[in-house]
Amino acid sequence: MDLQQLRQAVEISPDNAPLLVLLGNACIEAWNLEEAQNIFQRAITLDSSITDAHIGLAAVFLRKGMLDDAFKVFGTIDTSGSLSGRGHLVYAQILVKLGRTDDAEKHYDEALRMDSQTKDEEIERALSKTGRHKSADTDAPLKNYSMTHETNDTDINHLLSSIEEKSRAENTITFKDVGGMTEIKEQIRMKILYPIQNQSLFEAYGKKAGGGVLLYGPPGCGKTLISRAVAGEIKASFFNIGIHEILDMYIGNSEKNLHELFENARSKVPSVLFVDEVDALASDRNYLKMSAGRTLINQFLSELDGVTTDNSNLLVMAATNAPWHVDPAFKRPGRFDRVIFVPPPDLEARKAILEIHLKNKPSEKLDISLIAQKTDGFSGADIRALIDTASEIVLEKAMKKGTVIPLTNADIVSAMKKTKQSIKAWFESAKNYALFANQGGFYDDLLPYVGIKK
Template structure:
């Protein structure tokens, strides 16, 4: 049997307890147990690892070695892992060790459907059962789940949510729901998260569209893809159709020499204008890090005519993000107020990465010492020593636009932000 006091085994067991869903930790512990002569203990860990990751080749190879009595891997005959092995029998022997699903190979996928003839190529992007080929979500998020960002929530209420929820007042004041909403700001600040929360707030379907969902190498295919996505949103109405990186899909036509991109933008404009269709119940949201690169025609009334600046999280939001990412980690003596102050200017993604880096420092220290310990402020101090806000380059570019190219007051909110943060370097 393995020595229970072995520092390596102790550290690996601590790692498994801290992250029980990480199959890699269980495989590493099983290998150490095998090397120490504890084949039975290794089988238990490998059974659980294969439940979590049925396709793990290292776990399968170690299981073969463990079931053969701990024979080193190099002495096992060089056969395919599944060849000649009685998996059902092994599963029956281990039925009380780990819960299903077991490591019996998954059933073979059904044969592919025949390719439709060219005459059927113009059908909508649906599978044979009529379900949309593009993923349609039903987000459970609401704006209450978005920490901080009170200014963004107010703008969304005024421009989008309040008129929708009060149809009688909307008709009284002649408020139109035509047009879309453009979220812009530095990367990693939660624009996609806010868009999903808007869909959840409306109780609407959510379709997220990226560059790869639209752009195609064949002439006319990009325009067709855009048309089909809008058709899908109309069928799923009420639906939030969210375009990420809209500056890439709707870039300034004057800056591109590619005729295909120009016709794609033209199709985008036609769909937003509801040419030949009705966009009632389709709420179009876009997100971009570079609104100044979006074609001006896309920002005219009736299209992406309303903009919301999504800035790095404020103190309240950073505190919520820190609590979220530390909720399942072993911590002690962490000064949350100090971390909130020292992460001013960090994006939400930066704050999440800080927590990940501090956990990595504590984990490596535990591996080296053989003793698991709690995460503390020294780990965050070390992580902060190498951390820099990723928003700096974006603010450097945005400052020039807000101060010298603010045509028609399109970036007044950004200019106001710089005015109120004159003494803050890099923001």
């Protein structure tokens, strides 16, 4: 259940303490610490014997940096017998911060013994620094993320050149390879391309080109595609950094890598830096435990702010299909203050996308208008999959006959039965956020698509 569903469930049964604990934990995940604290306190008032509510509260205090309060919580519960794996983990996290490494190690070992999901890089780093703790599974794939590893310059240079290579390869796609999106292309021209092309004009009015644009929308609707097309449209350096590339480097050094990436882009202005799947920064918990993620986020924000360096003529574009996981701090003025919703393709856009993906395929005169009408609710990726499936059907026939057979309307219609629409579910969860979390009008452009009136 996601956060919104849990909130609704709690509205229906406000006195259900175990449910409150679930909601509290979801709030911690979303880093809604105030709400989490209130929820756990309410759960404890209702039933003080629920240990997980106390643990949750301690976890909140820990994240808020209120170490003493976090520690005191464990004075009120039995820490010897009844703690869960997660309880031992939270306790260990607090003890580490308090410098009580011996006790921390004891509880951390207990946490791992009870629940292997409680592995925590930060604790391991703290413990191995003092020479005590040897990671139990040094041969596991996770060892690459060990905090103790130092990234050397070869690693970062390798990363930079691979990013440049990849970005150069992308120069071949331009706006004409992206169907529809007329308005978005125009917005991107105004916000990204013209400012970079007309620097001196900007300067005449005392303005600097630069800043951040965040694209969001349902999966498969062309966010990544259009961003890559920007690279082909401008005569500026373009850097495509997959956030996973940064995370895949040794985690303890991700902040440094991030800085190098920005510095590299700054040294080649005018330039555009594209961060795909930026939500991973804030939500990829497989790689990042909360606190480590936090430092990375903070580093990213200060790079955006250009605190110590000059960001003029550096444009940062980011894309996500989970805007609700993007830390709110990203959306403040001067950061990603320009937000563009990339909607599913409308009728005209679907025609254009069909033309693009049917180009160079043997086909008889197809009724593009009809197919476009029938694909209402399809994403660009769905349309591409549809054409792929239809092509496979025809290819099979063609191979049997040993001759080229053109694609027909009927082939495409029958392929439709095999193509799943992928964006409905996205809109279902997006609707909740648009209803309940539309601070600052962030989701305003989305409202008409989910049937909400402003």
